[in-house]
Amino acid sequence: MCRWAAYIGDPIFLEEIVARPSHSLIHQSQSATLGHTAINADGFGVAWYGEKPEPGLYRDVMPAWSDPNLRSLTATVKSPLFLAHVRASTGTATSRNNCHPFVVGRWSFMHNGQIGGYDDFRRAGEMMIPDSLYCQRKGATDSEALFLIALSEGLEADPKAALERAVARFETLSRERGSAPYMRLTVAFSDGVRLYAARYASDEHAPSLYHRWSETRRGRALVSEPLEVEECDWEEVPPGSFCIFEGKRVEITPFEPFRCAARTPENALDGLARRA
Numbered sequence: 001m002c003r004w005a006a007y008i009g010d011p012i013f014l015e016e017i018v019a020r021p022s023h024s025l026i027h028q029s030q031s032a033t034l035g036h037t038a039i040n041a042d043g044f045g046v047a048w049y050g051e052k053p054e055p056g057l058y059r060d061v062m063p064a065w066s067d068p069n070l071r072s073l074t075a076t077v078k079s080p081l082f083l084a085h086v087r088a089s090t091g092t093a094t095s096r097n098n099c100h101p102f103v104v105g106r107w108s109f110m111h112n113g114q115i116g117g118y119d120d121f122r123r124a125g126e127m128m129i130p131d132s133l134y135c136q137r138k139g140a141t142d143s144e145a146l147f148l149i150a151l152s153e154g155l156e157a158d159p160k161a162a163l164e165r166a167v168a169r170f171e172t173l174s175r176e177r178g179s180a181p182y183m184r185l186t187v188a189f190s191d192g193v194r195l196y197a198a199r200y201a202s203d204e205h206a207p208s209l210y211h212r213w214s215e216t217r218r219g220r221a222l223v224s225e226p227l228e229v230e231e232c233d234w235e236e237v238p239p240g241s242f243c244i245f246e247g248k249r250v251e252i253t254p255f256e257p258f259r260c261a262a263r264t265p266e267n268a269l270d271g272l273a274r275r276a
Contacts, residue, residue: 004085009219014074021227029064029086042089043099047108048082059099097139111143113185117178168257195245206239
């Protein structure tokens with residue numbers, strides 16, 4: 001299981017989430033407390049938004065705690081919206097292309113969890129990525145495949161419904177050809193304007209997810225684990241939830257993958273193609 005953190009609000013230095021708190025994301029890469037593995041050493045990544053619609057992206061295969069470039073970058077880059085991830089591989093190789101976040105056009109995406117038995121139906125999963133997006137397939141993870149399938153399902157037009165359809169398709173494959181647990185996930189993704197997230201599992205063990213508004217920073221952090229032990233005002237995102245964060249506004253609604261399993265029209269990709 002991986003650990004991740006995201007932020008939206010007034011611009012702050014990335015280190016205020018990634019490096020400085022007592023239980024920062026870098027600290028979690030060495031000693032996570034709420035995941036199945038305490039060590040998340042199979043690479044890391046950061047995607048941040050600035051003056052351009054497309055995010056900047058820095059990823060590497062080193063453990064987050066041992067890369068001085070990461071500390072330098074987070075200490076000098078300021079952003080109003082960013083995603084950061086430390087990886088614990090569930091089977092795919094430790095390579096830069098397998099590190100989160102993944103970026104296509106203005107969209108960024110990261111994932112924590114598992115799709116049960118993915119190796120047993122990898123080819124079927126790959127075939128769900130349409131030709132128009134397969135050129136964006138850089139790595140071999142189920143996470144990147146889920147992102148590309150969500151894009152093909154109309155992420156640009158309706159992020160919640162597109163992700164529900166993508167998750168439903170993967171969970172169906174896992175139930176038919178894979179193994180339990182069929183689907184466990186928390187995801188965060190963004191179009192550069194809003195921060196979206198979901199927490200879901202096919203069983204009763206959805207990965208942890210919390211959020212907190214800071215009046216000091218005038219921004220909101222969304223995290224796998226609280227960043228400061230002494231802060232008790234972190235709010236847990238309920239399992240089976242989809243979240244939209246924009247400024248101080250929070251919208252949390254049920255996330256129900258099998259509620260809308262129908263495919264979107266083929267022209268759902270038009271908006272993405274224009275921006276990519």
